[in-house]
Amino acid sequence: MHIMQRPALVVALVAAFPFFSLSQQAVLPTDAISSLELGNGFVLSSSSTALQITQANLSIWATVHDKPFISASAGNDSVEGSNGAFNITQVDTGRCSGQSMTAVRYVPWSASISGGAAELSGHLLGCGNGTAPYALYFWVPANLTDRVAFYVDISGSSNPAQPLKKLYFSYASHAGEDFYGLGAQASFASLKNQSIPVFSREQGAGRGDEPLTSLENASGTFAGGDKFTAYTAISSYISTEGKVFYLSEKSTGYANFDFTEPDAVTVRYDSLSVDGAIGRGSDMFEAVSKLTAATGRMPALPKWVDDGAILGIQGGQDKVDTIVQQGLNISCPIAGVWLQDWVGTHSQAGPYVNVSRLWWNWENDEELYPQWDSFVQDLRSKYNVRTLSYVNVFLANVSTKPDGYRRNLYDEASALGYFVQNTTSNSTAIISSGPDLDAGIIDLTNPGLRSWFTEVLKEQVWNANISGYMSDFGEYTPVTSDTKLYDMVSDAFFAHDEYPLLWAEFQRHIINDLDLQDEALVFHRSAATGANKYMNIFWAGDQNVNWQVNDGIKSVVTIMGHMGLSGYAHQHSDVGGYTDVLTYDDYNTTRSAELLGRWGELAAVSSSVFRSHEGNIPSVSAQFYSNSSTYNYYAYNARMFVSLAPYRRMILEMECATNGWPLLRPPVMYHTSDLRARQISYQSFYLGPDLYVAPVLDPQTFNVTVYLPGIGGNGTFTHVWSGKVYGAGQEVNVPAPYGKPAVFTVNDAWTPELETFLEFVRKKNQTQVLVD
Numbered sequence: 001m002h003i004m005q006r007p008a009l010v011v012a013l014v015a016a017f018p019f020f021s022l023s024q025q026a027v028l029p030t031d032a033i034s035s036l037e038l039g040n041g042f043v044l045s046s047s048s049t050a051l052q053i054t055q056a057n058l059s060i061w062a063t064v065h066d067k068p069f070i071s072a073s074a075g076n077d078s079v080e081g082s083n084g085a086f087n088i089t090q091v092d093t094g095r096c097s098g099q100s101m102t103a104v105r106y107v108p109w110s111a112s113i114s115g116g117a118a119e120l121s122g123h124l125l126g127c128g129n130g131t132a133p134y135a136l137y138f139w140v141p142a143n144l145t146d147r148v149a150f151y152v153d154i155s156g157s158s159n160p161a162q163p164l165k166k167l168y169f170s171y172a173s174h175a176g177e178d179f180y181g182l183g184a185q186a187s188f189a190s191l192k193n194q195s196i197p198v199f200s201r202e203q204g205a206g207r208g209d210e211p212l213t214s215l216e217n218a219s220g221t222f223a224g225g226d227k228f229t230a231y232t233a234i235s236s237y238i239s240t241e242g243k244v245f246y247l248s249e250k251s252t253g254y255a256n257f258d259f260t261e262p263d264a265v266t267v268r269y270d271s272l273s274v275d276g277a278i279g280r281g282s283d284m285f286e287a288v289s290k291l292t293a294a295t296g297r298m299p300a301l302p303k304w305v306d307d308g309a310i311l312g313i314q315g316g317q318d319k320v321d322t323i324v325q326q327g328l329n330i331s332c333p334i335a336g337v338w339l340q341d342w343v344g345t346h347s348q349a350g351p352y353v354n355v356s357r358l359w360w361n362w363e364n365d366e367e368l369y370p371q372w373d374s375f376v377q378d379l380r381s382k383y384n385v386r387t388l389s390y391v392n393v394f395l396a397n398v399s400t401k402p403d404g405y406r407r408n409l410y411d412e413a414s415a416l417g418y419f420v421q422n423t424t425s426n427s428t429a430i431i432s433s434g435p436d437l438d439a440g441i442i443d444l445t446n447p448g449l450r451s452w453f454t455e456v457l458k459e460q461v462w463n464a465n466i467s468g469y470m471s472d473f474g475e476y477t478p479v480t481s482d483t484k485l486y487d488m489v490s491d492a493f494f495a496h497d498e499y500p501l502l503w504a505e506f507q508r509h510i511i512n513d514l515d516l517q518d519e520a521l522v523f524h525r526s527a528a529t530g531a532n533k534y535m536n537i538f539w540a541g542d543q544n545v546n547w548q549v550n551d552g553i554k555s556v557v558t559i560m561g562h563m564g565l566s567g568y569a570h571q572h573s574d575v576g577g578y579t580d581v582l583t584y585d586d587y588n589t590t591r592s593a594e595l596l597g598r599w600g601e602l603a604a605v606s607s608s609v610f611r612s613h614e615g616n617i618p619s620v621s622a623q624f625y626s627n628s629s630t631y632n633y634y635a636y637n638a639r640m641f642v643s644l645a646p647y648r649r650m651i652l653e654m655e656c657a658t659n660g661w662p663l664l665r666p667p668v669m670y671h672t673s674d675l676r677a678r679q680i681s682y683q684s685f686y687l688g689p690d691l692y693v694a695p696v697l698d699p700q701t702f703n704v705t706v707y708l709p710g711i712g713g714n715g716t717f718t719h720v721w722s723g724k725v726y727g728a729g730q731e732v733n734v735p736a737p738y739g740k741p742a743v744f745t746v747n748d749a750w751t752p753e754l755e756t757f758l759e760f761v762r763k764k765n766q767t768q769v770l771v772d
Contacts, residue, residue: 036106039114039140042148050172051120053138053148053278060148060243061278062172064264068099070134071168072124072154077254077270079493080222083432084202084476087222090256090268094128094162111149112139130159144294147244147279154272166270175262178240178678180284180666182257183232183527184540185562186555189666189681191237191259198255200233200475200497200526201225203541205579207550215585227550231475231541232527233497234566235267235276236291240672244287246294247276249530252498270493284565284669285661292567292660296533299508301570301608301652302519304386304467306645308333309638310611312574313625314341314356314618316368317375323625324385330628332635333642336386336467336521337379338611342369343390344401346437351582355617360396360439361410363460367403373464380465388521391461392472393503394431395419396439409456410440418442418449424482431476441476444502445495446486454510462510467519470539471507474500474526500526501534508534521609527568537609538568545577545591545621547698549682553577553599554697557664557682560606564662570652571664574613575603575634580621591621593630594699594771600624600637601741602695605687606664608648610641629772636739636769643760644687646753651688663688667709674729677709690749692717694734694742704736708744717744720761739769 035045052062075091109117117139178190204225206213216224236246281287344365345356364372419440483492525541556573624634671677694706710728
């Protein structure tokens with residue numbers, strides 16, 4: 001970034017902002033009081049204790065008394081693992097202990113509203129045996145004038161024997177400020193008092209729920225993850241003060257957000273330069289609007305998803321047709337089927353039973369779906385049921401596929417050099433798709449690959465009149481030093497967190513090119529800052545088929561809460577969860593009919609799309625089609641989902657699309673002053689402004705104790721099933737038998753769009769739902 005200085009102005013500003021140094025003991029001189037206009041009312045000022053940026057006397061950003069606001073350290077972070085399961089160890093050597101600021105300059109800046117930026121420069125001190133020059137720039141962007149952008153740049157240490165590798169950007173907070181966002185966080189309500197790594201990877205099986213996590217991690221693969229592992233790399237947050245902070249799409253290095261200090265936030269970034277922006281809204285809603293004005297807002301969901309369930313089925317044409325007819329015979333509203341095994345399956349050995357894996361070759365399997373094109377069309381013509389398939393970022397070598405193949409895309413891409421490469425072997429960076437089955441990850445930075453793979457998807461996937469697919473993975477790009485991408489400017493560590501953004505953008509490009517914006521449903525679990533503007537639905541990923549907090553049914557509510565405050569307004573989860581666990585260590589978890597039913601209730605009153613999954617080992621888990629009881633419960637929940645469609649669609653169009661607000665809203669959004677509301681993660685949520693929900697997330701639970709938020713008892717909550725009215729600010733206990741999740745209307749809310757749901761409640765109030 002080339003900056004031309006303006007010497008005459010430099011002299012004036014240096015005089016206004018006297019030199020000073022910061023260490024753990026030093027303070028700003030008492031006479032260091034002046035200000036600099038940044039534009040649109042934003043003012044950078046210096047006082048005896050701090051630098052700060054204000055607008056209309058409201059603090060936007062400030063330094064912390066006695067503490068450096070820029071720092072750096074040496075050492076290379078360690079990343080171990082493969083196949084998406086990455087374990088990061090932070091290495092901080094010779095962290096700089098002090099900071100001097102020797103100049104404040106006003107420099108030309110073409111992207112700013114004023115044509116200039118404030119440059120704060122000086123040296124970092126006590127960096128091992130060296131020092132390092134730094135510069136921090138602030139400006140008001142010309143295209144987003146309601147915030148202040150920043151750019152930090154550190155030139156490197158005067159001690160070449162210990163080169164600096166990462167920076168720290170610190171600023172003021174206080175003990176009463178709570179934080180939300182940073183992508184798919186599953187284990188915490190507020191992120192205050194946590195240090196959150198932001199890196200896209202497999203979330204793991206367990207994530208801290210025991211004993212599974214320890215069993216999975218015992219092999220050394222980090223397959224169990226921990227409470228911080230997530231599919232997403234989204235470096236943005238919202239605070240209870242309406243503050244918004246985000247790193248730009250270009251800042252794709254590994255970041256860690258440290259909220260553990262009562263008076264400060266520190267962003268640790270794995271590079272010597274980073275950029276982003278800070279702003280402040282009147283409340284958390286306005287903060288989300290400011291965030292999504294920069295990162296983008298999700299494209300509209302196709303309206304056909306409102307019509308019913310998307311049935312996740314595997315097993316071939318005859319099985320799918322039979323299950324669809326069974327559902328229609330019991331009045332299950334079916335919008336579509338999701339057939340991930342359309343490419344065929346291969347068997348992989350596991351504890352007690354074999355596990356089926358997919359052939360990643362993106363053509364229909366001749367044994368399971370021999371008339372794929374006509375089968376898809378027949379489902380649409382006969383039943384008005386759409387078909388979703390499955391695609392991911394891999395191509396597997398199908399040379400051993402028993403029923404053959406028409407094209408081996410792995411061989412084609414290998415010959416063309418379209419995979420992410422390993423420079424040690426001078427060949428494709430191999431991802432395992434099971435024993436003796438290799439796969440490569442496509443290199444989305446290669447324009448040749450993008451053109452070639454676009455045609456593959458158009459000719460072999462979209463040609464069958466499907467309506468979308470699961471767009472899987474995106475978090476698997478290797479991060480070893482010998483990983484090479486086509487146009488990699490820096491190392492694989494930076495390319496890794498950019499990949500989910502490229503994957504989402506690539507899929508949206510094809511949808512736009514085919515003019516399928518009103519039809520296509522493509523759901524992702526990997527995500528990065530800015531990927532939301534390319535996705536019309538986010539999927540919460542793979543959860544265990546249990547009731548636990550960190551990786552079971554409870555975790556999806558927490559994930560959706562934080563993702564909504566990260567700019568992802570439309571979300572859903574696999575109804576019933578995904579991960580069955582069979583081990584040789586006397587620990588097994590399989591899906592019960594009760595969990596499946598309660599998960600269906602949750603999806604009906606929380607999600608933008610109602611889609612089930614058979615799970616990773618379908619034969620050991622309850623399926624919605626297992627028997628009449630499970631199918632009837634599933635159909636009931638699907639009807640409840642449909643009854644909410646007018647209300648849900650109103651929120652999607654009037655609030656999500658225009659303001660970026662999420663459909664599912666953590667209670668803190670409406671009640672920032674209510675300290676108890678700040679700590680609600682999975683226990684309850686708002687669905688739009690007019691419904692408050694406390695789902696049943698524990699087994700054999702038929703009454704729910706729920707806190708109704710609100711300071712001073714202002715507001716009312718009406719339990720829809722009983723009609724009983726409760727005042728805000730209290731804990732109440734309400735019945736919640738099967739099929740009747742605790743749902744309340746807020747402040748006597750009524751709109752025509754809610755009437756179909758309330759009519760469903762009236763009709764089903766005496767219905768007894770059975771679990772078998």
